[in-house]
Every structure is written in structure tokens, then in C-alpha cells.
Amino acid sequence: MSDLTTPATRPADTASGPERGRRIDGKAFAVSLRKQIAADVVAFHAEYGVTPGLAVVLVGNDPASEIYVRNKALETHHVGMRSFMHMLPETTTEAALLTLIGRLNADPEIHGILVQLPLPNGIDARRITNAIDPKKDVDGLGEVNAGRLSLGLPGLIPCTPLGCLMLLQSELGNLRGLNAVVVGASNLVGKPMALLLLNEGCTVSIVHIDTINPQALTRTADILVVATGVSGLIRHDWVKPGATVIDVGITRVPTASGKTKLVGDVAFDEVAPIAGRITPVPGGVGPMTIACLLQNTLTAARLSLSESA
Numbered sequence: 001m002s003d004l005t006t007p008a009t010r011p012a013d014t015a016s017g018p019e020r021g022r023r024i025d026g027k028a029f030a031v032s033l034r035k036q037i038a039a040d041v042v043a044f045h046a047e048y049g050v051t052p053g054l055a056v057v058l059v060g061n062d063p064a065s066e067i068y069v070r071n072k073a074l075e076t077h078h079v080g081m082r083s084f085m086h087m088l089p090e091t092t093t094e095a096a097l098l099t100l101i102g103r104l105n106a107d108p109e110i111h112g113i114l115v116q117l118p119l120p121n122g123i124d125a126r127r128i129t130n131a132i133d134p135k136k137d138v139d140g141l142g143e144v145n146a147g148r149l150s151l152g153l154p155g156l157i158p159c160t161p162l163g164c165l166m167l168l169q170s171e172l173g174n175l176r177g178l179n180a181v182v183v184g185a186s187n188l189v190g191k192p193m194a195l196l197l198l199n200e201g202c203t204v205s206i207v208h209i210d211t212i213n214p215q216a217l218t219r220t221a222d223i224l225v226v227a228t229g230v231s232g233l234i235r236h237d238w239v240k241p242g243a244t245v246i247d248v249g250i251t252r253v254p255t256a257s258g259k260t261k262l263v264g265d266v267a268f269d270e271v272a273p274i275a276g277r278i279t280p281v282p283g284g285v286g287p288m289t290i291a292c293l294l295q296n297t298l299t300a301a302r303l304s305l306s307e308s309a
């Protein structure tokens with residue numbers, strides 16, 4: 001798939017002109033992506049008579065998770081899909097959760113299953129994730145889909161990295177040959193992000209907790225994706241001038257006036273003037289994550305028809 005016609009000059013090289021710190025509007029991108037998904041859902045229903053359905057399972061009563069899961073249900077309805085919510089008590093056993101997943105796996109009206117993480121202590125998240133039918137694993141976190149991604153095979157891709165990739169491709173076009181640095185090596189974001197970028201032809205480094213002199217690496221990045229949960233970790237002198245910066249981190253912090261606000265892993269105000277383009281928090285990667293969940297649900301509905309059940 002190598003494209004020998006790609007010029008040696010990459011977009012990030014030429015971004016050394018006057019333009020700096022252009023905000024990447026993930027919220028607006030997510031709105032247009034959802035519009036496209038809604039149109040695709042109509043066409044899918046017209047062709048096959050099937051309405052894609054998403055089951056979301058939440059165990060326990062973390063208030064932030066409850067709001068987040070309700071938003072998912074609302075957005076699922078907005079694009080014309082069906083939503084099935086399962087709010088289970090904190091005391092739910094692993095066996096009961098596995099039984100529920102077995103039922104959802106067998107239900108032909110459900111094409112996507114998402115179990116909100118983290119799960120309460122005593123429930124093995126890996127076991128739960130792997131119990132989801134790989135064709136319905138819209139989070140892409142099970143071993144089958146993770147393995148497919150690592151082999152460069154088609155499969156369901158974790159929503160947050162997929163959303164980041166869409167933003168990068170819409171900003172930069174072809175990513176081949178660019179230096180990408182991913183900060184954070186989680187199974188949820190960092191690792192799948194690095195693999196996606198590798199599959200797109202980037203030269204990829206992963207900075208993690210044991211990395212010696214992380215700043216020396218981040219300063220080489222044309223593309224810098226940060227997913228650590230450490231708010232304000234990335235300072236101005238960690239970033240190459242003109243780089244495209246994607247901030248996945250989202251932390252709620254108190255403000256002086258006694259309220260709270262959301263901040264990212266990137267010190268936005270000081271990095272924005274250095275970066276070529278940068279995602280804000282909120283309004284950057286977060287809205288893309290939910291839109292990609294809907295995209296994956298449509299993909300899963302297509303898979304349910306194209307493969308023997």
C-alpha cells in the first residue's frame with residue numbers, strides 16, 4: 001500500500017509558516033459525523049429492514065458515568081438507532097454480568113454491546129470484555145479485535161483512538177512518513193492509537209511511565225497524541241513548533257469560584273501558540289468518542305448481515 005508518489009515534504013513540515021495554534025473543533029466534526037451516520041442508518045434500514053441497536057451496560061452508581069451513559073443513549077436515538085440501557089447495582093456479581101452478556105450476544109436486535117469501564121472491584125474486566133461477541137464488541141477492547149488491529153486486519157477499533165485518527169486525517173490528509181508520538185500506553189487508548197498510526201504509515205514512538213527523558217521524544221513529534229490522565233503534563237517545551245496535538249485527557253478540577261471545569265493533559269494556553277493545530281478540552285476528542293461508538297454500532301450491524309451468525 002506504499003504510495004511512492006507522496007512528496008517528501010509533509011504537511012507538518014510546511015506548517016512552520018505563520019499559522020499556529022489552530023483549534024481542531026472535535027465537537028463540530030462529531031456533529032457532521034453523526035449527520036452522516038444518521039443518513040447511513042436510514043439507507044441501511046431501507047436496504048435490509050434492520051435498525052442498528054446498541055446495548056450499554058453500567059454497573060454501580062458513579063454519577064459521572066451515569067450522565068455519560070445517558071448521553072450515549074440520547075445520541076444513539078438521535079441518529080435513528082435503538083438503545084438498550086442496563087443499569088445494574090454496585091453489588092452485581094461477575095456471574096450475573098456474564099449471564100447478561102450471554103443474553104445480549106444472542107439477541108438479534110442488539111448489534112453493539114458496551115460495558116462501561118471501570119467495573120467495580122471483584123469483577124474481572126478482561127473476562128467481561130472477552131465475553132462480548134467480537135462482532136458486537138463496539139469498544140474494540142476484546143482480544144479478537146485487539147489482535148486484528150495489531151495484525152492490520154479489519155475489525156472493530158476502539159472509539160477514542162478511531163476518533164483521534166479521523167481528526168488527524170481530516171487535518172493532515174495522508175499521514176504516511178510522519179513522526180507520531182503517543183504519550184500513554186493504556187490498552188484503552190495509547191496502544192491501539194499507536195497501532196492505528198503505524199498502520200497509516202507513521203513512524204511511531206510510545207512514551208510511558210518508564211520512559212527516560214520523554215520530552216526528548218515528544219519534541220520530535222509531527223503528531224503528538226496524549227492520553228495519560230495527568231492534567232497539564234505536556235508543557236510548551238515538550239512540543240515541536242507546528243506539531244498537531246491531540247489531547248485525550250479529561251480531568252475535572254475545581255476552579256477559584258468553587259465550581260469545577262474540565263482540563264486536558266496538555267497545558268493548552270502555553271502549548272497552543274507553539275502547536276500548528278490542537279484539540280481543546282472539552283470539545284475535542286470527547287465528542288468524537290461518542291460519535292465513533294455510533295459509527296462502530298453501524299459497522300457491527302453490517303457485520304451481523306455479512307457474516308454467518
Ligand SMILES: Nc1nc(=O)c2c([nH]1)NC[C@@H]1CN(c3ccc(C(=O)N[C@@H](CCC(=O)O)C(=O)O)cc3)C=[N+]21
Pocket residue numbers: 068114115116117118139159160250262281282283284285286287288289290
Ligand atoms: N467501555 C468504555 N468505553 C469508553 O469509551 C469509555 C468508558 N468505558 N468509560 C469512561 C470513558 C470516558 N469516555 C468519554 C467519552 C466522551 C466524553 C465527552 O464527550 N466529553 C465532553 C465533555 C463532557 C462533559 O462536559 O462532561 C468533551 O470532551 O467535550 C468524555 C469521556 C469514554 N469512556
